[in-house]
């Protein structure tokens with residue numbers, strides 16, 4: 001027996017929210033349209049899991065060129081030197097720019113990997129009908145959503161460095177092709193989080209026996 005309180009969901013009460021204008025409609029038939037804006041009503045985001053999975057896979061694929069291609073091209077002492085995210089971090093450490101190295105490491109590695117892992121966990125738990133408390137899984141979803149735009153910090157760091165560092169030992173610094181893949185990866189994970197319908201986490205509960 002489930003110990004969860006018996007709360008009726010809108011779906012069980014025969015109600016559906018319009019995804020376009022958010023009006024709550026009484027559902028009487030399958031191809032119902034919103035009484036307010038005439039949009040087709042879907043009780044859950046259309047193909048939420050498929051879209052989330054597709055965007056997450058796209059993000060994982062973009063993660064590799066983002067790390068393998070140079071993200072910055074330094075010119076120090078007249079010779080241009082391409083740098084990937086990892087070798088860039090190494091350079092910042094060598095130059096004693098520890099806070100920048102830390103920001104780049106967190107923004108380029110920890111945050112994107114954490115987001116992709118979080119999304120995969122959410123997809124798998126919905127697919128397998130996991131009984132892990134939906135509250136915790138919803139918190140995971142909020143975290144993934146919250147982290148979304150923050151890894152763009154890395155792109156800004158490169159832009160900022162390009163503006164600031166021109167003064168010192170590095171005579172110039174430019175963005176390399178890796179940064180485009182990096183931006184794509186961030187955008188894909190944001191789309192993945194956006195496609196995910198967190199109500200699916202709670203739908204499992206109602207199928208409990």
Ligand SMILES: [Zn+2]
Nearest residue numbers: 018021034037
């Ligand atoms: Zn509507």
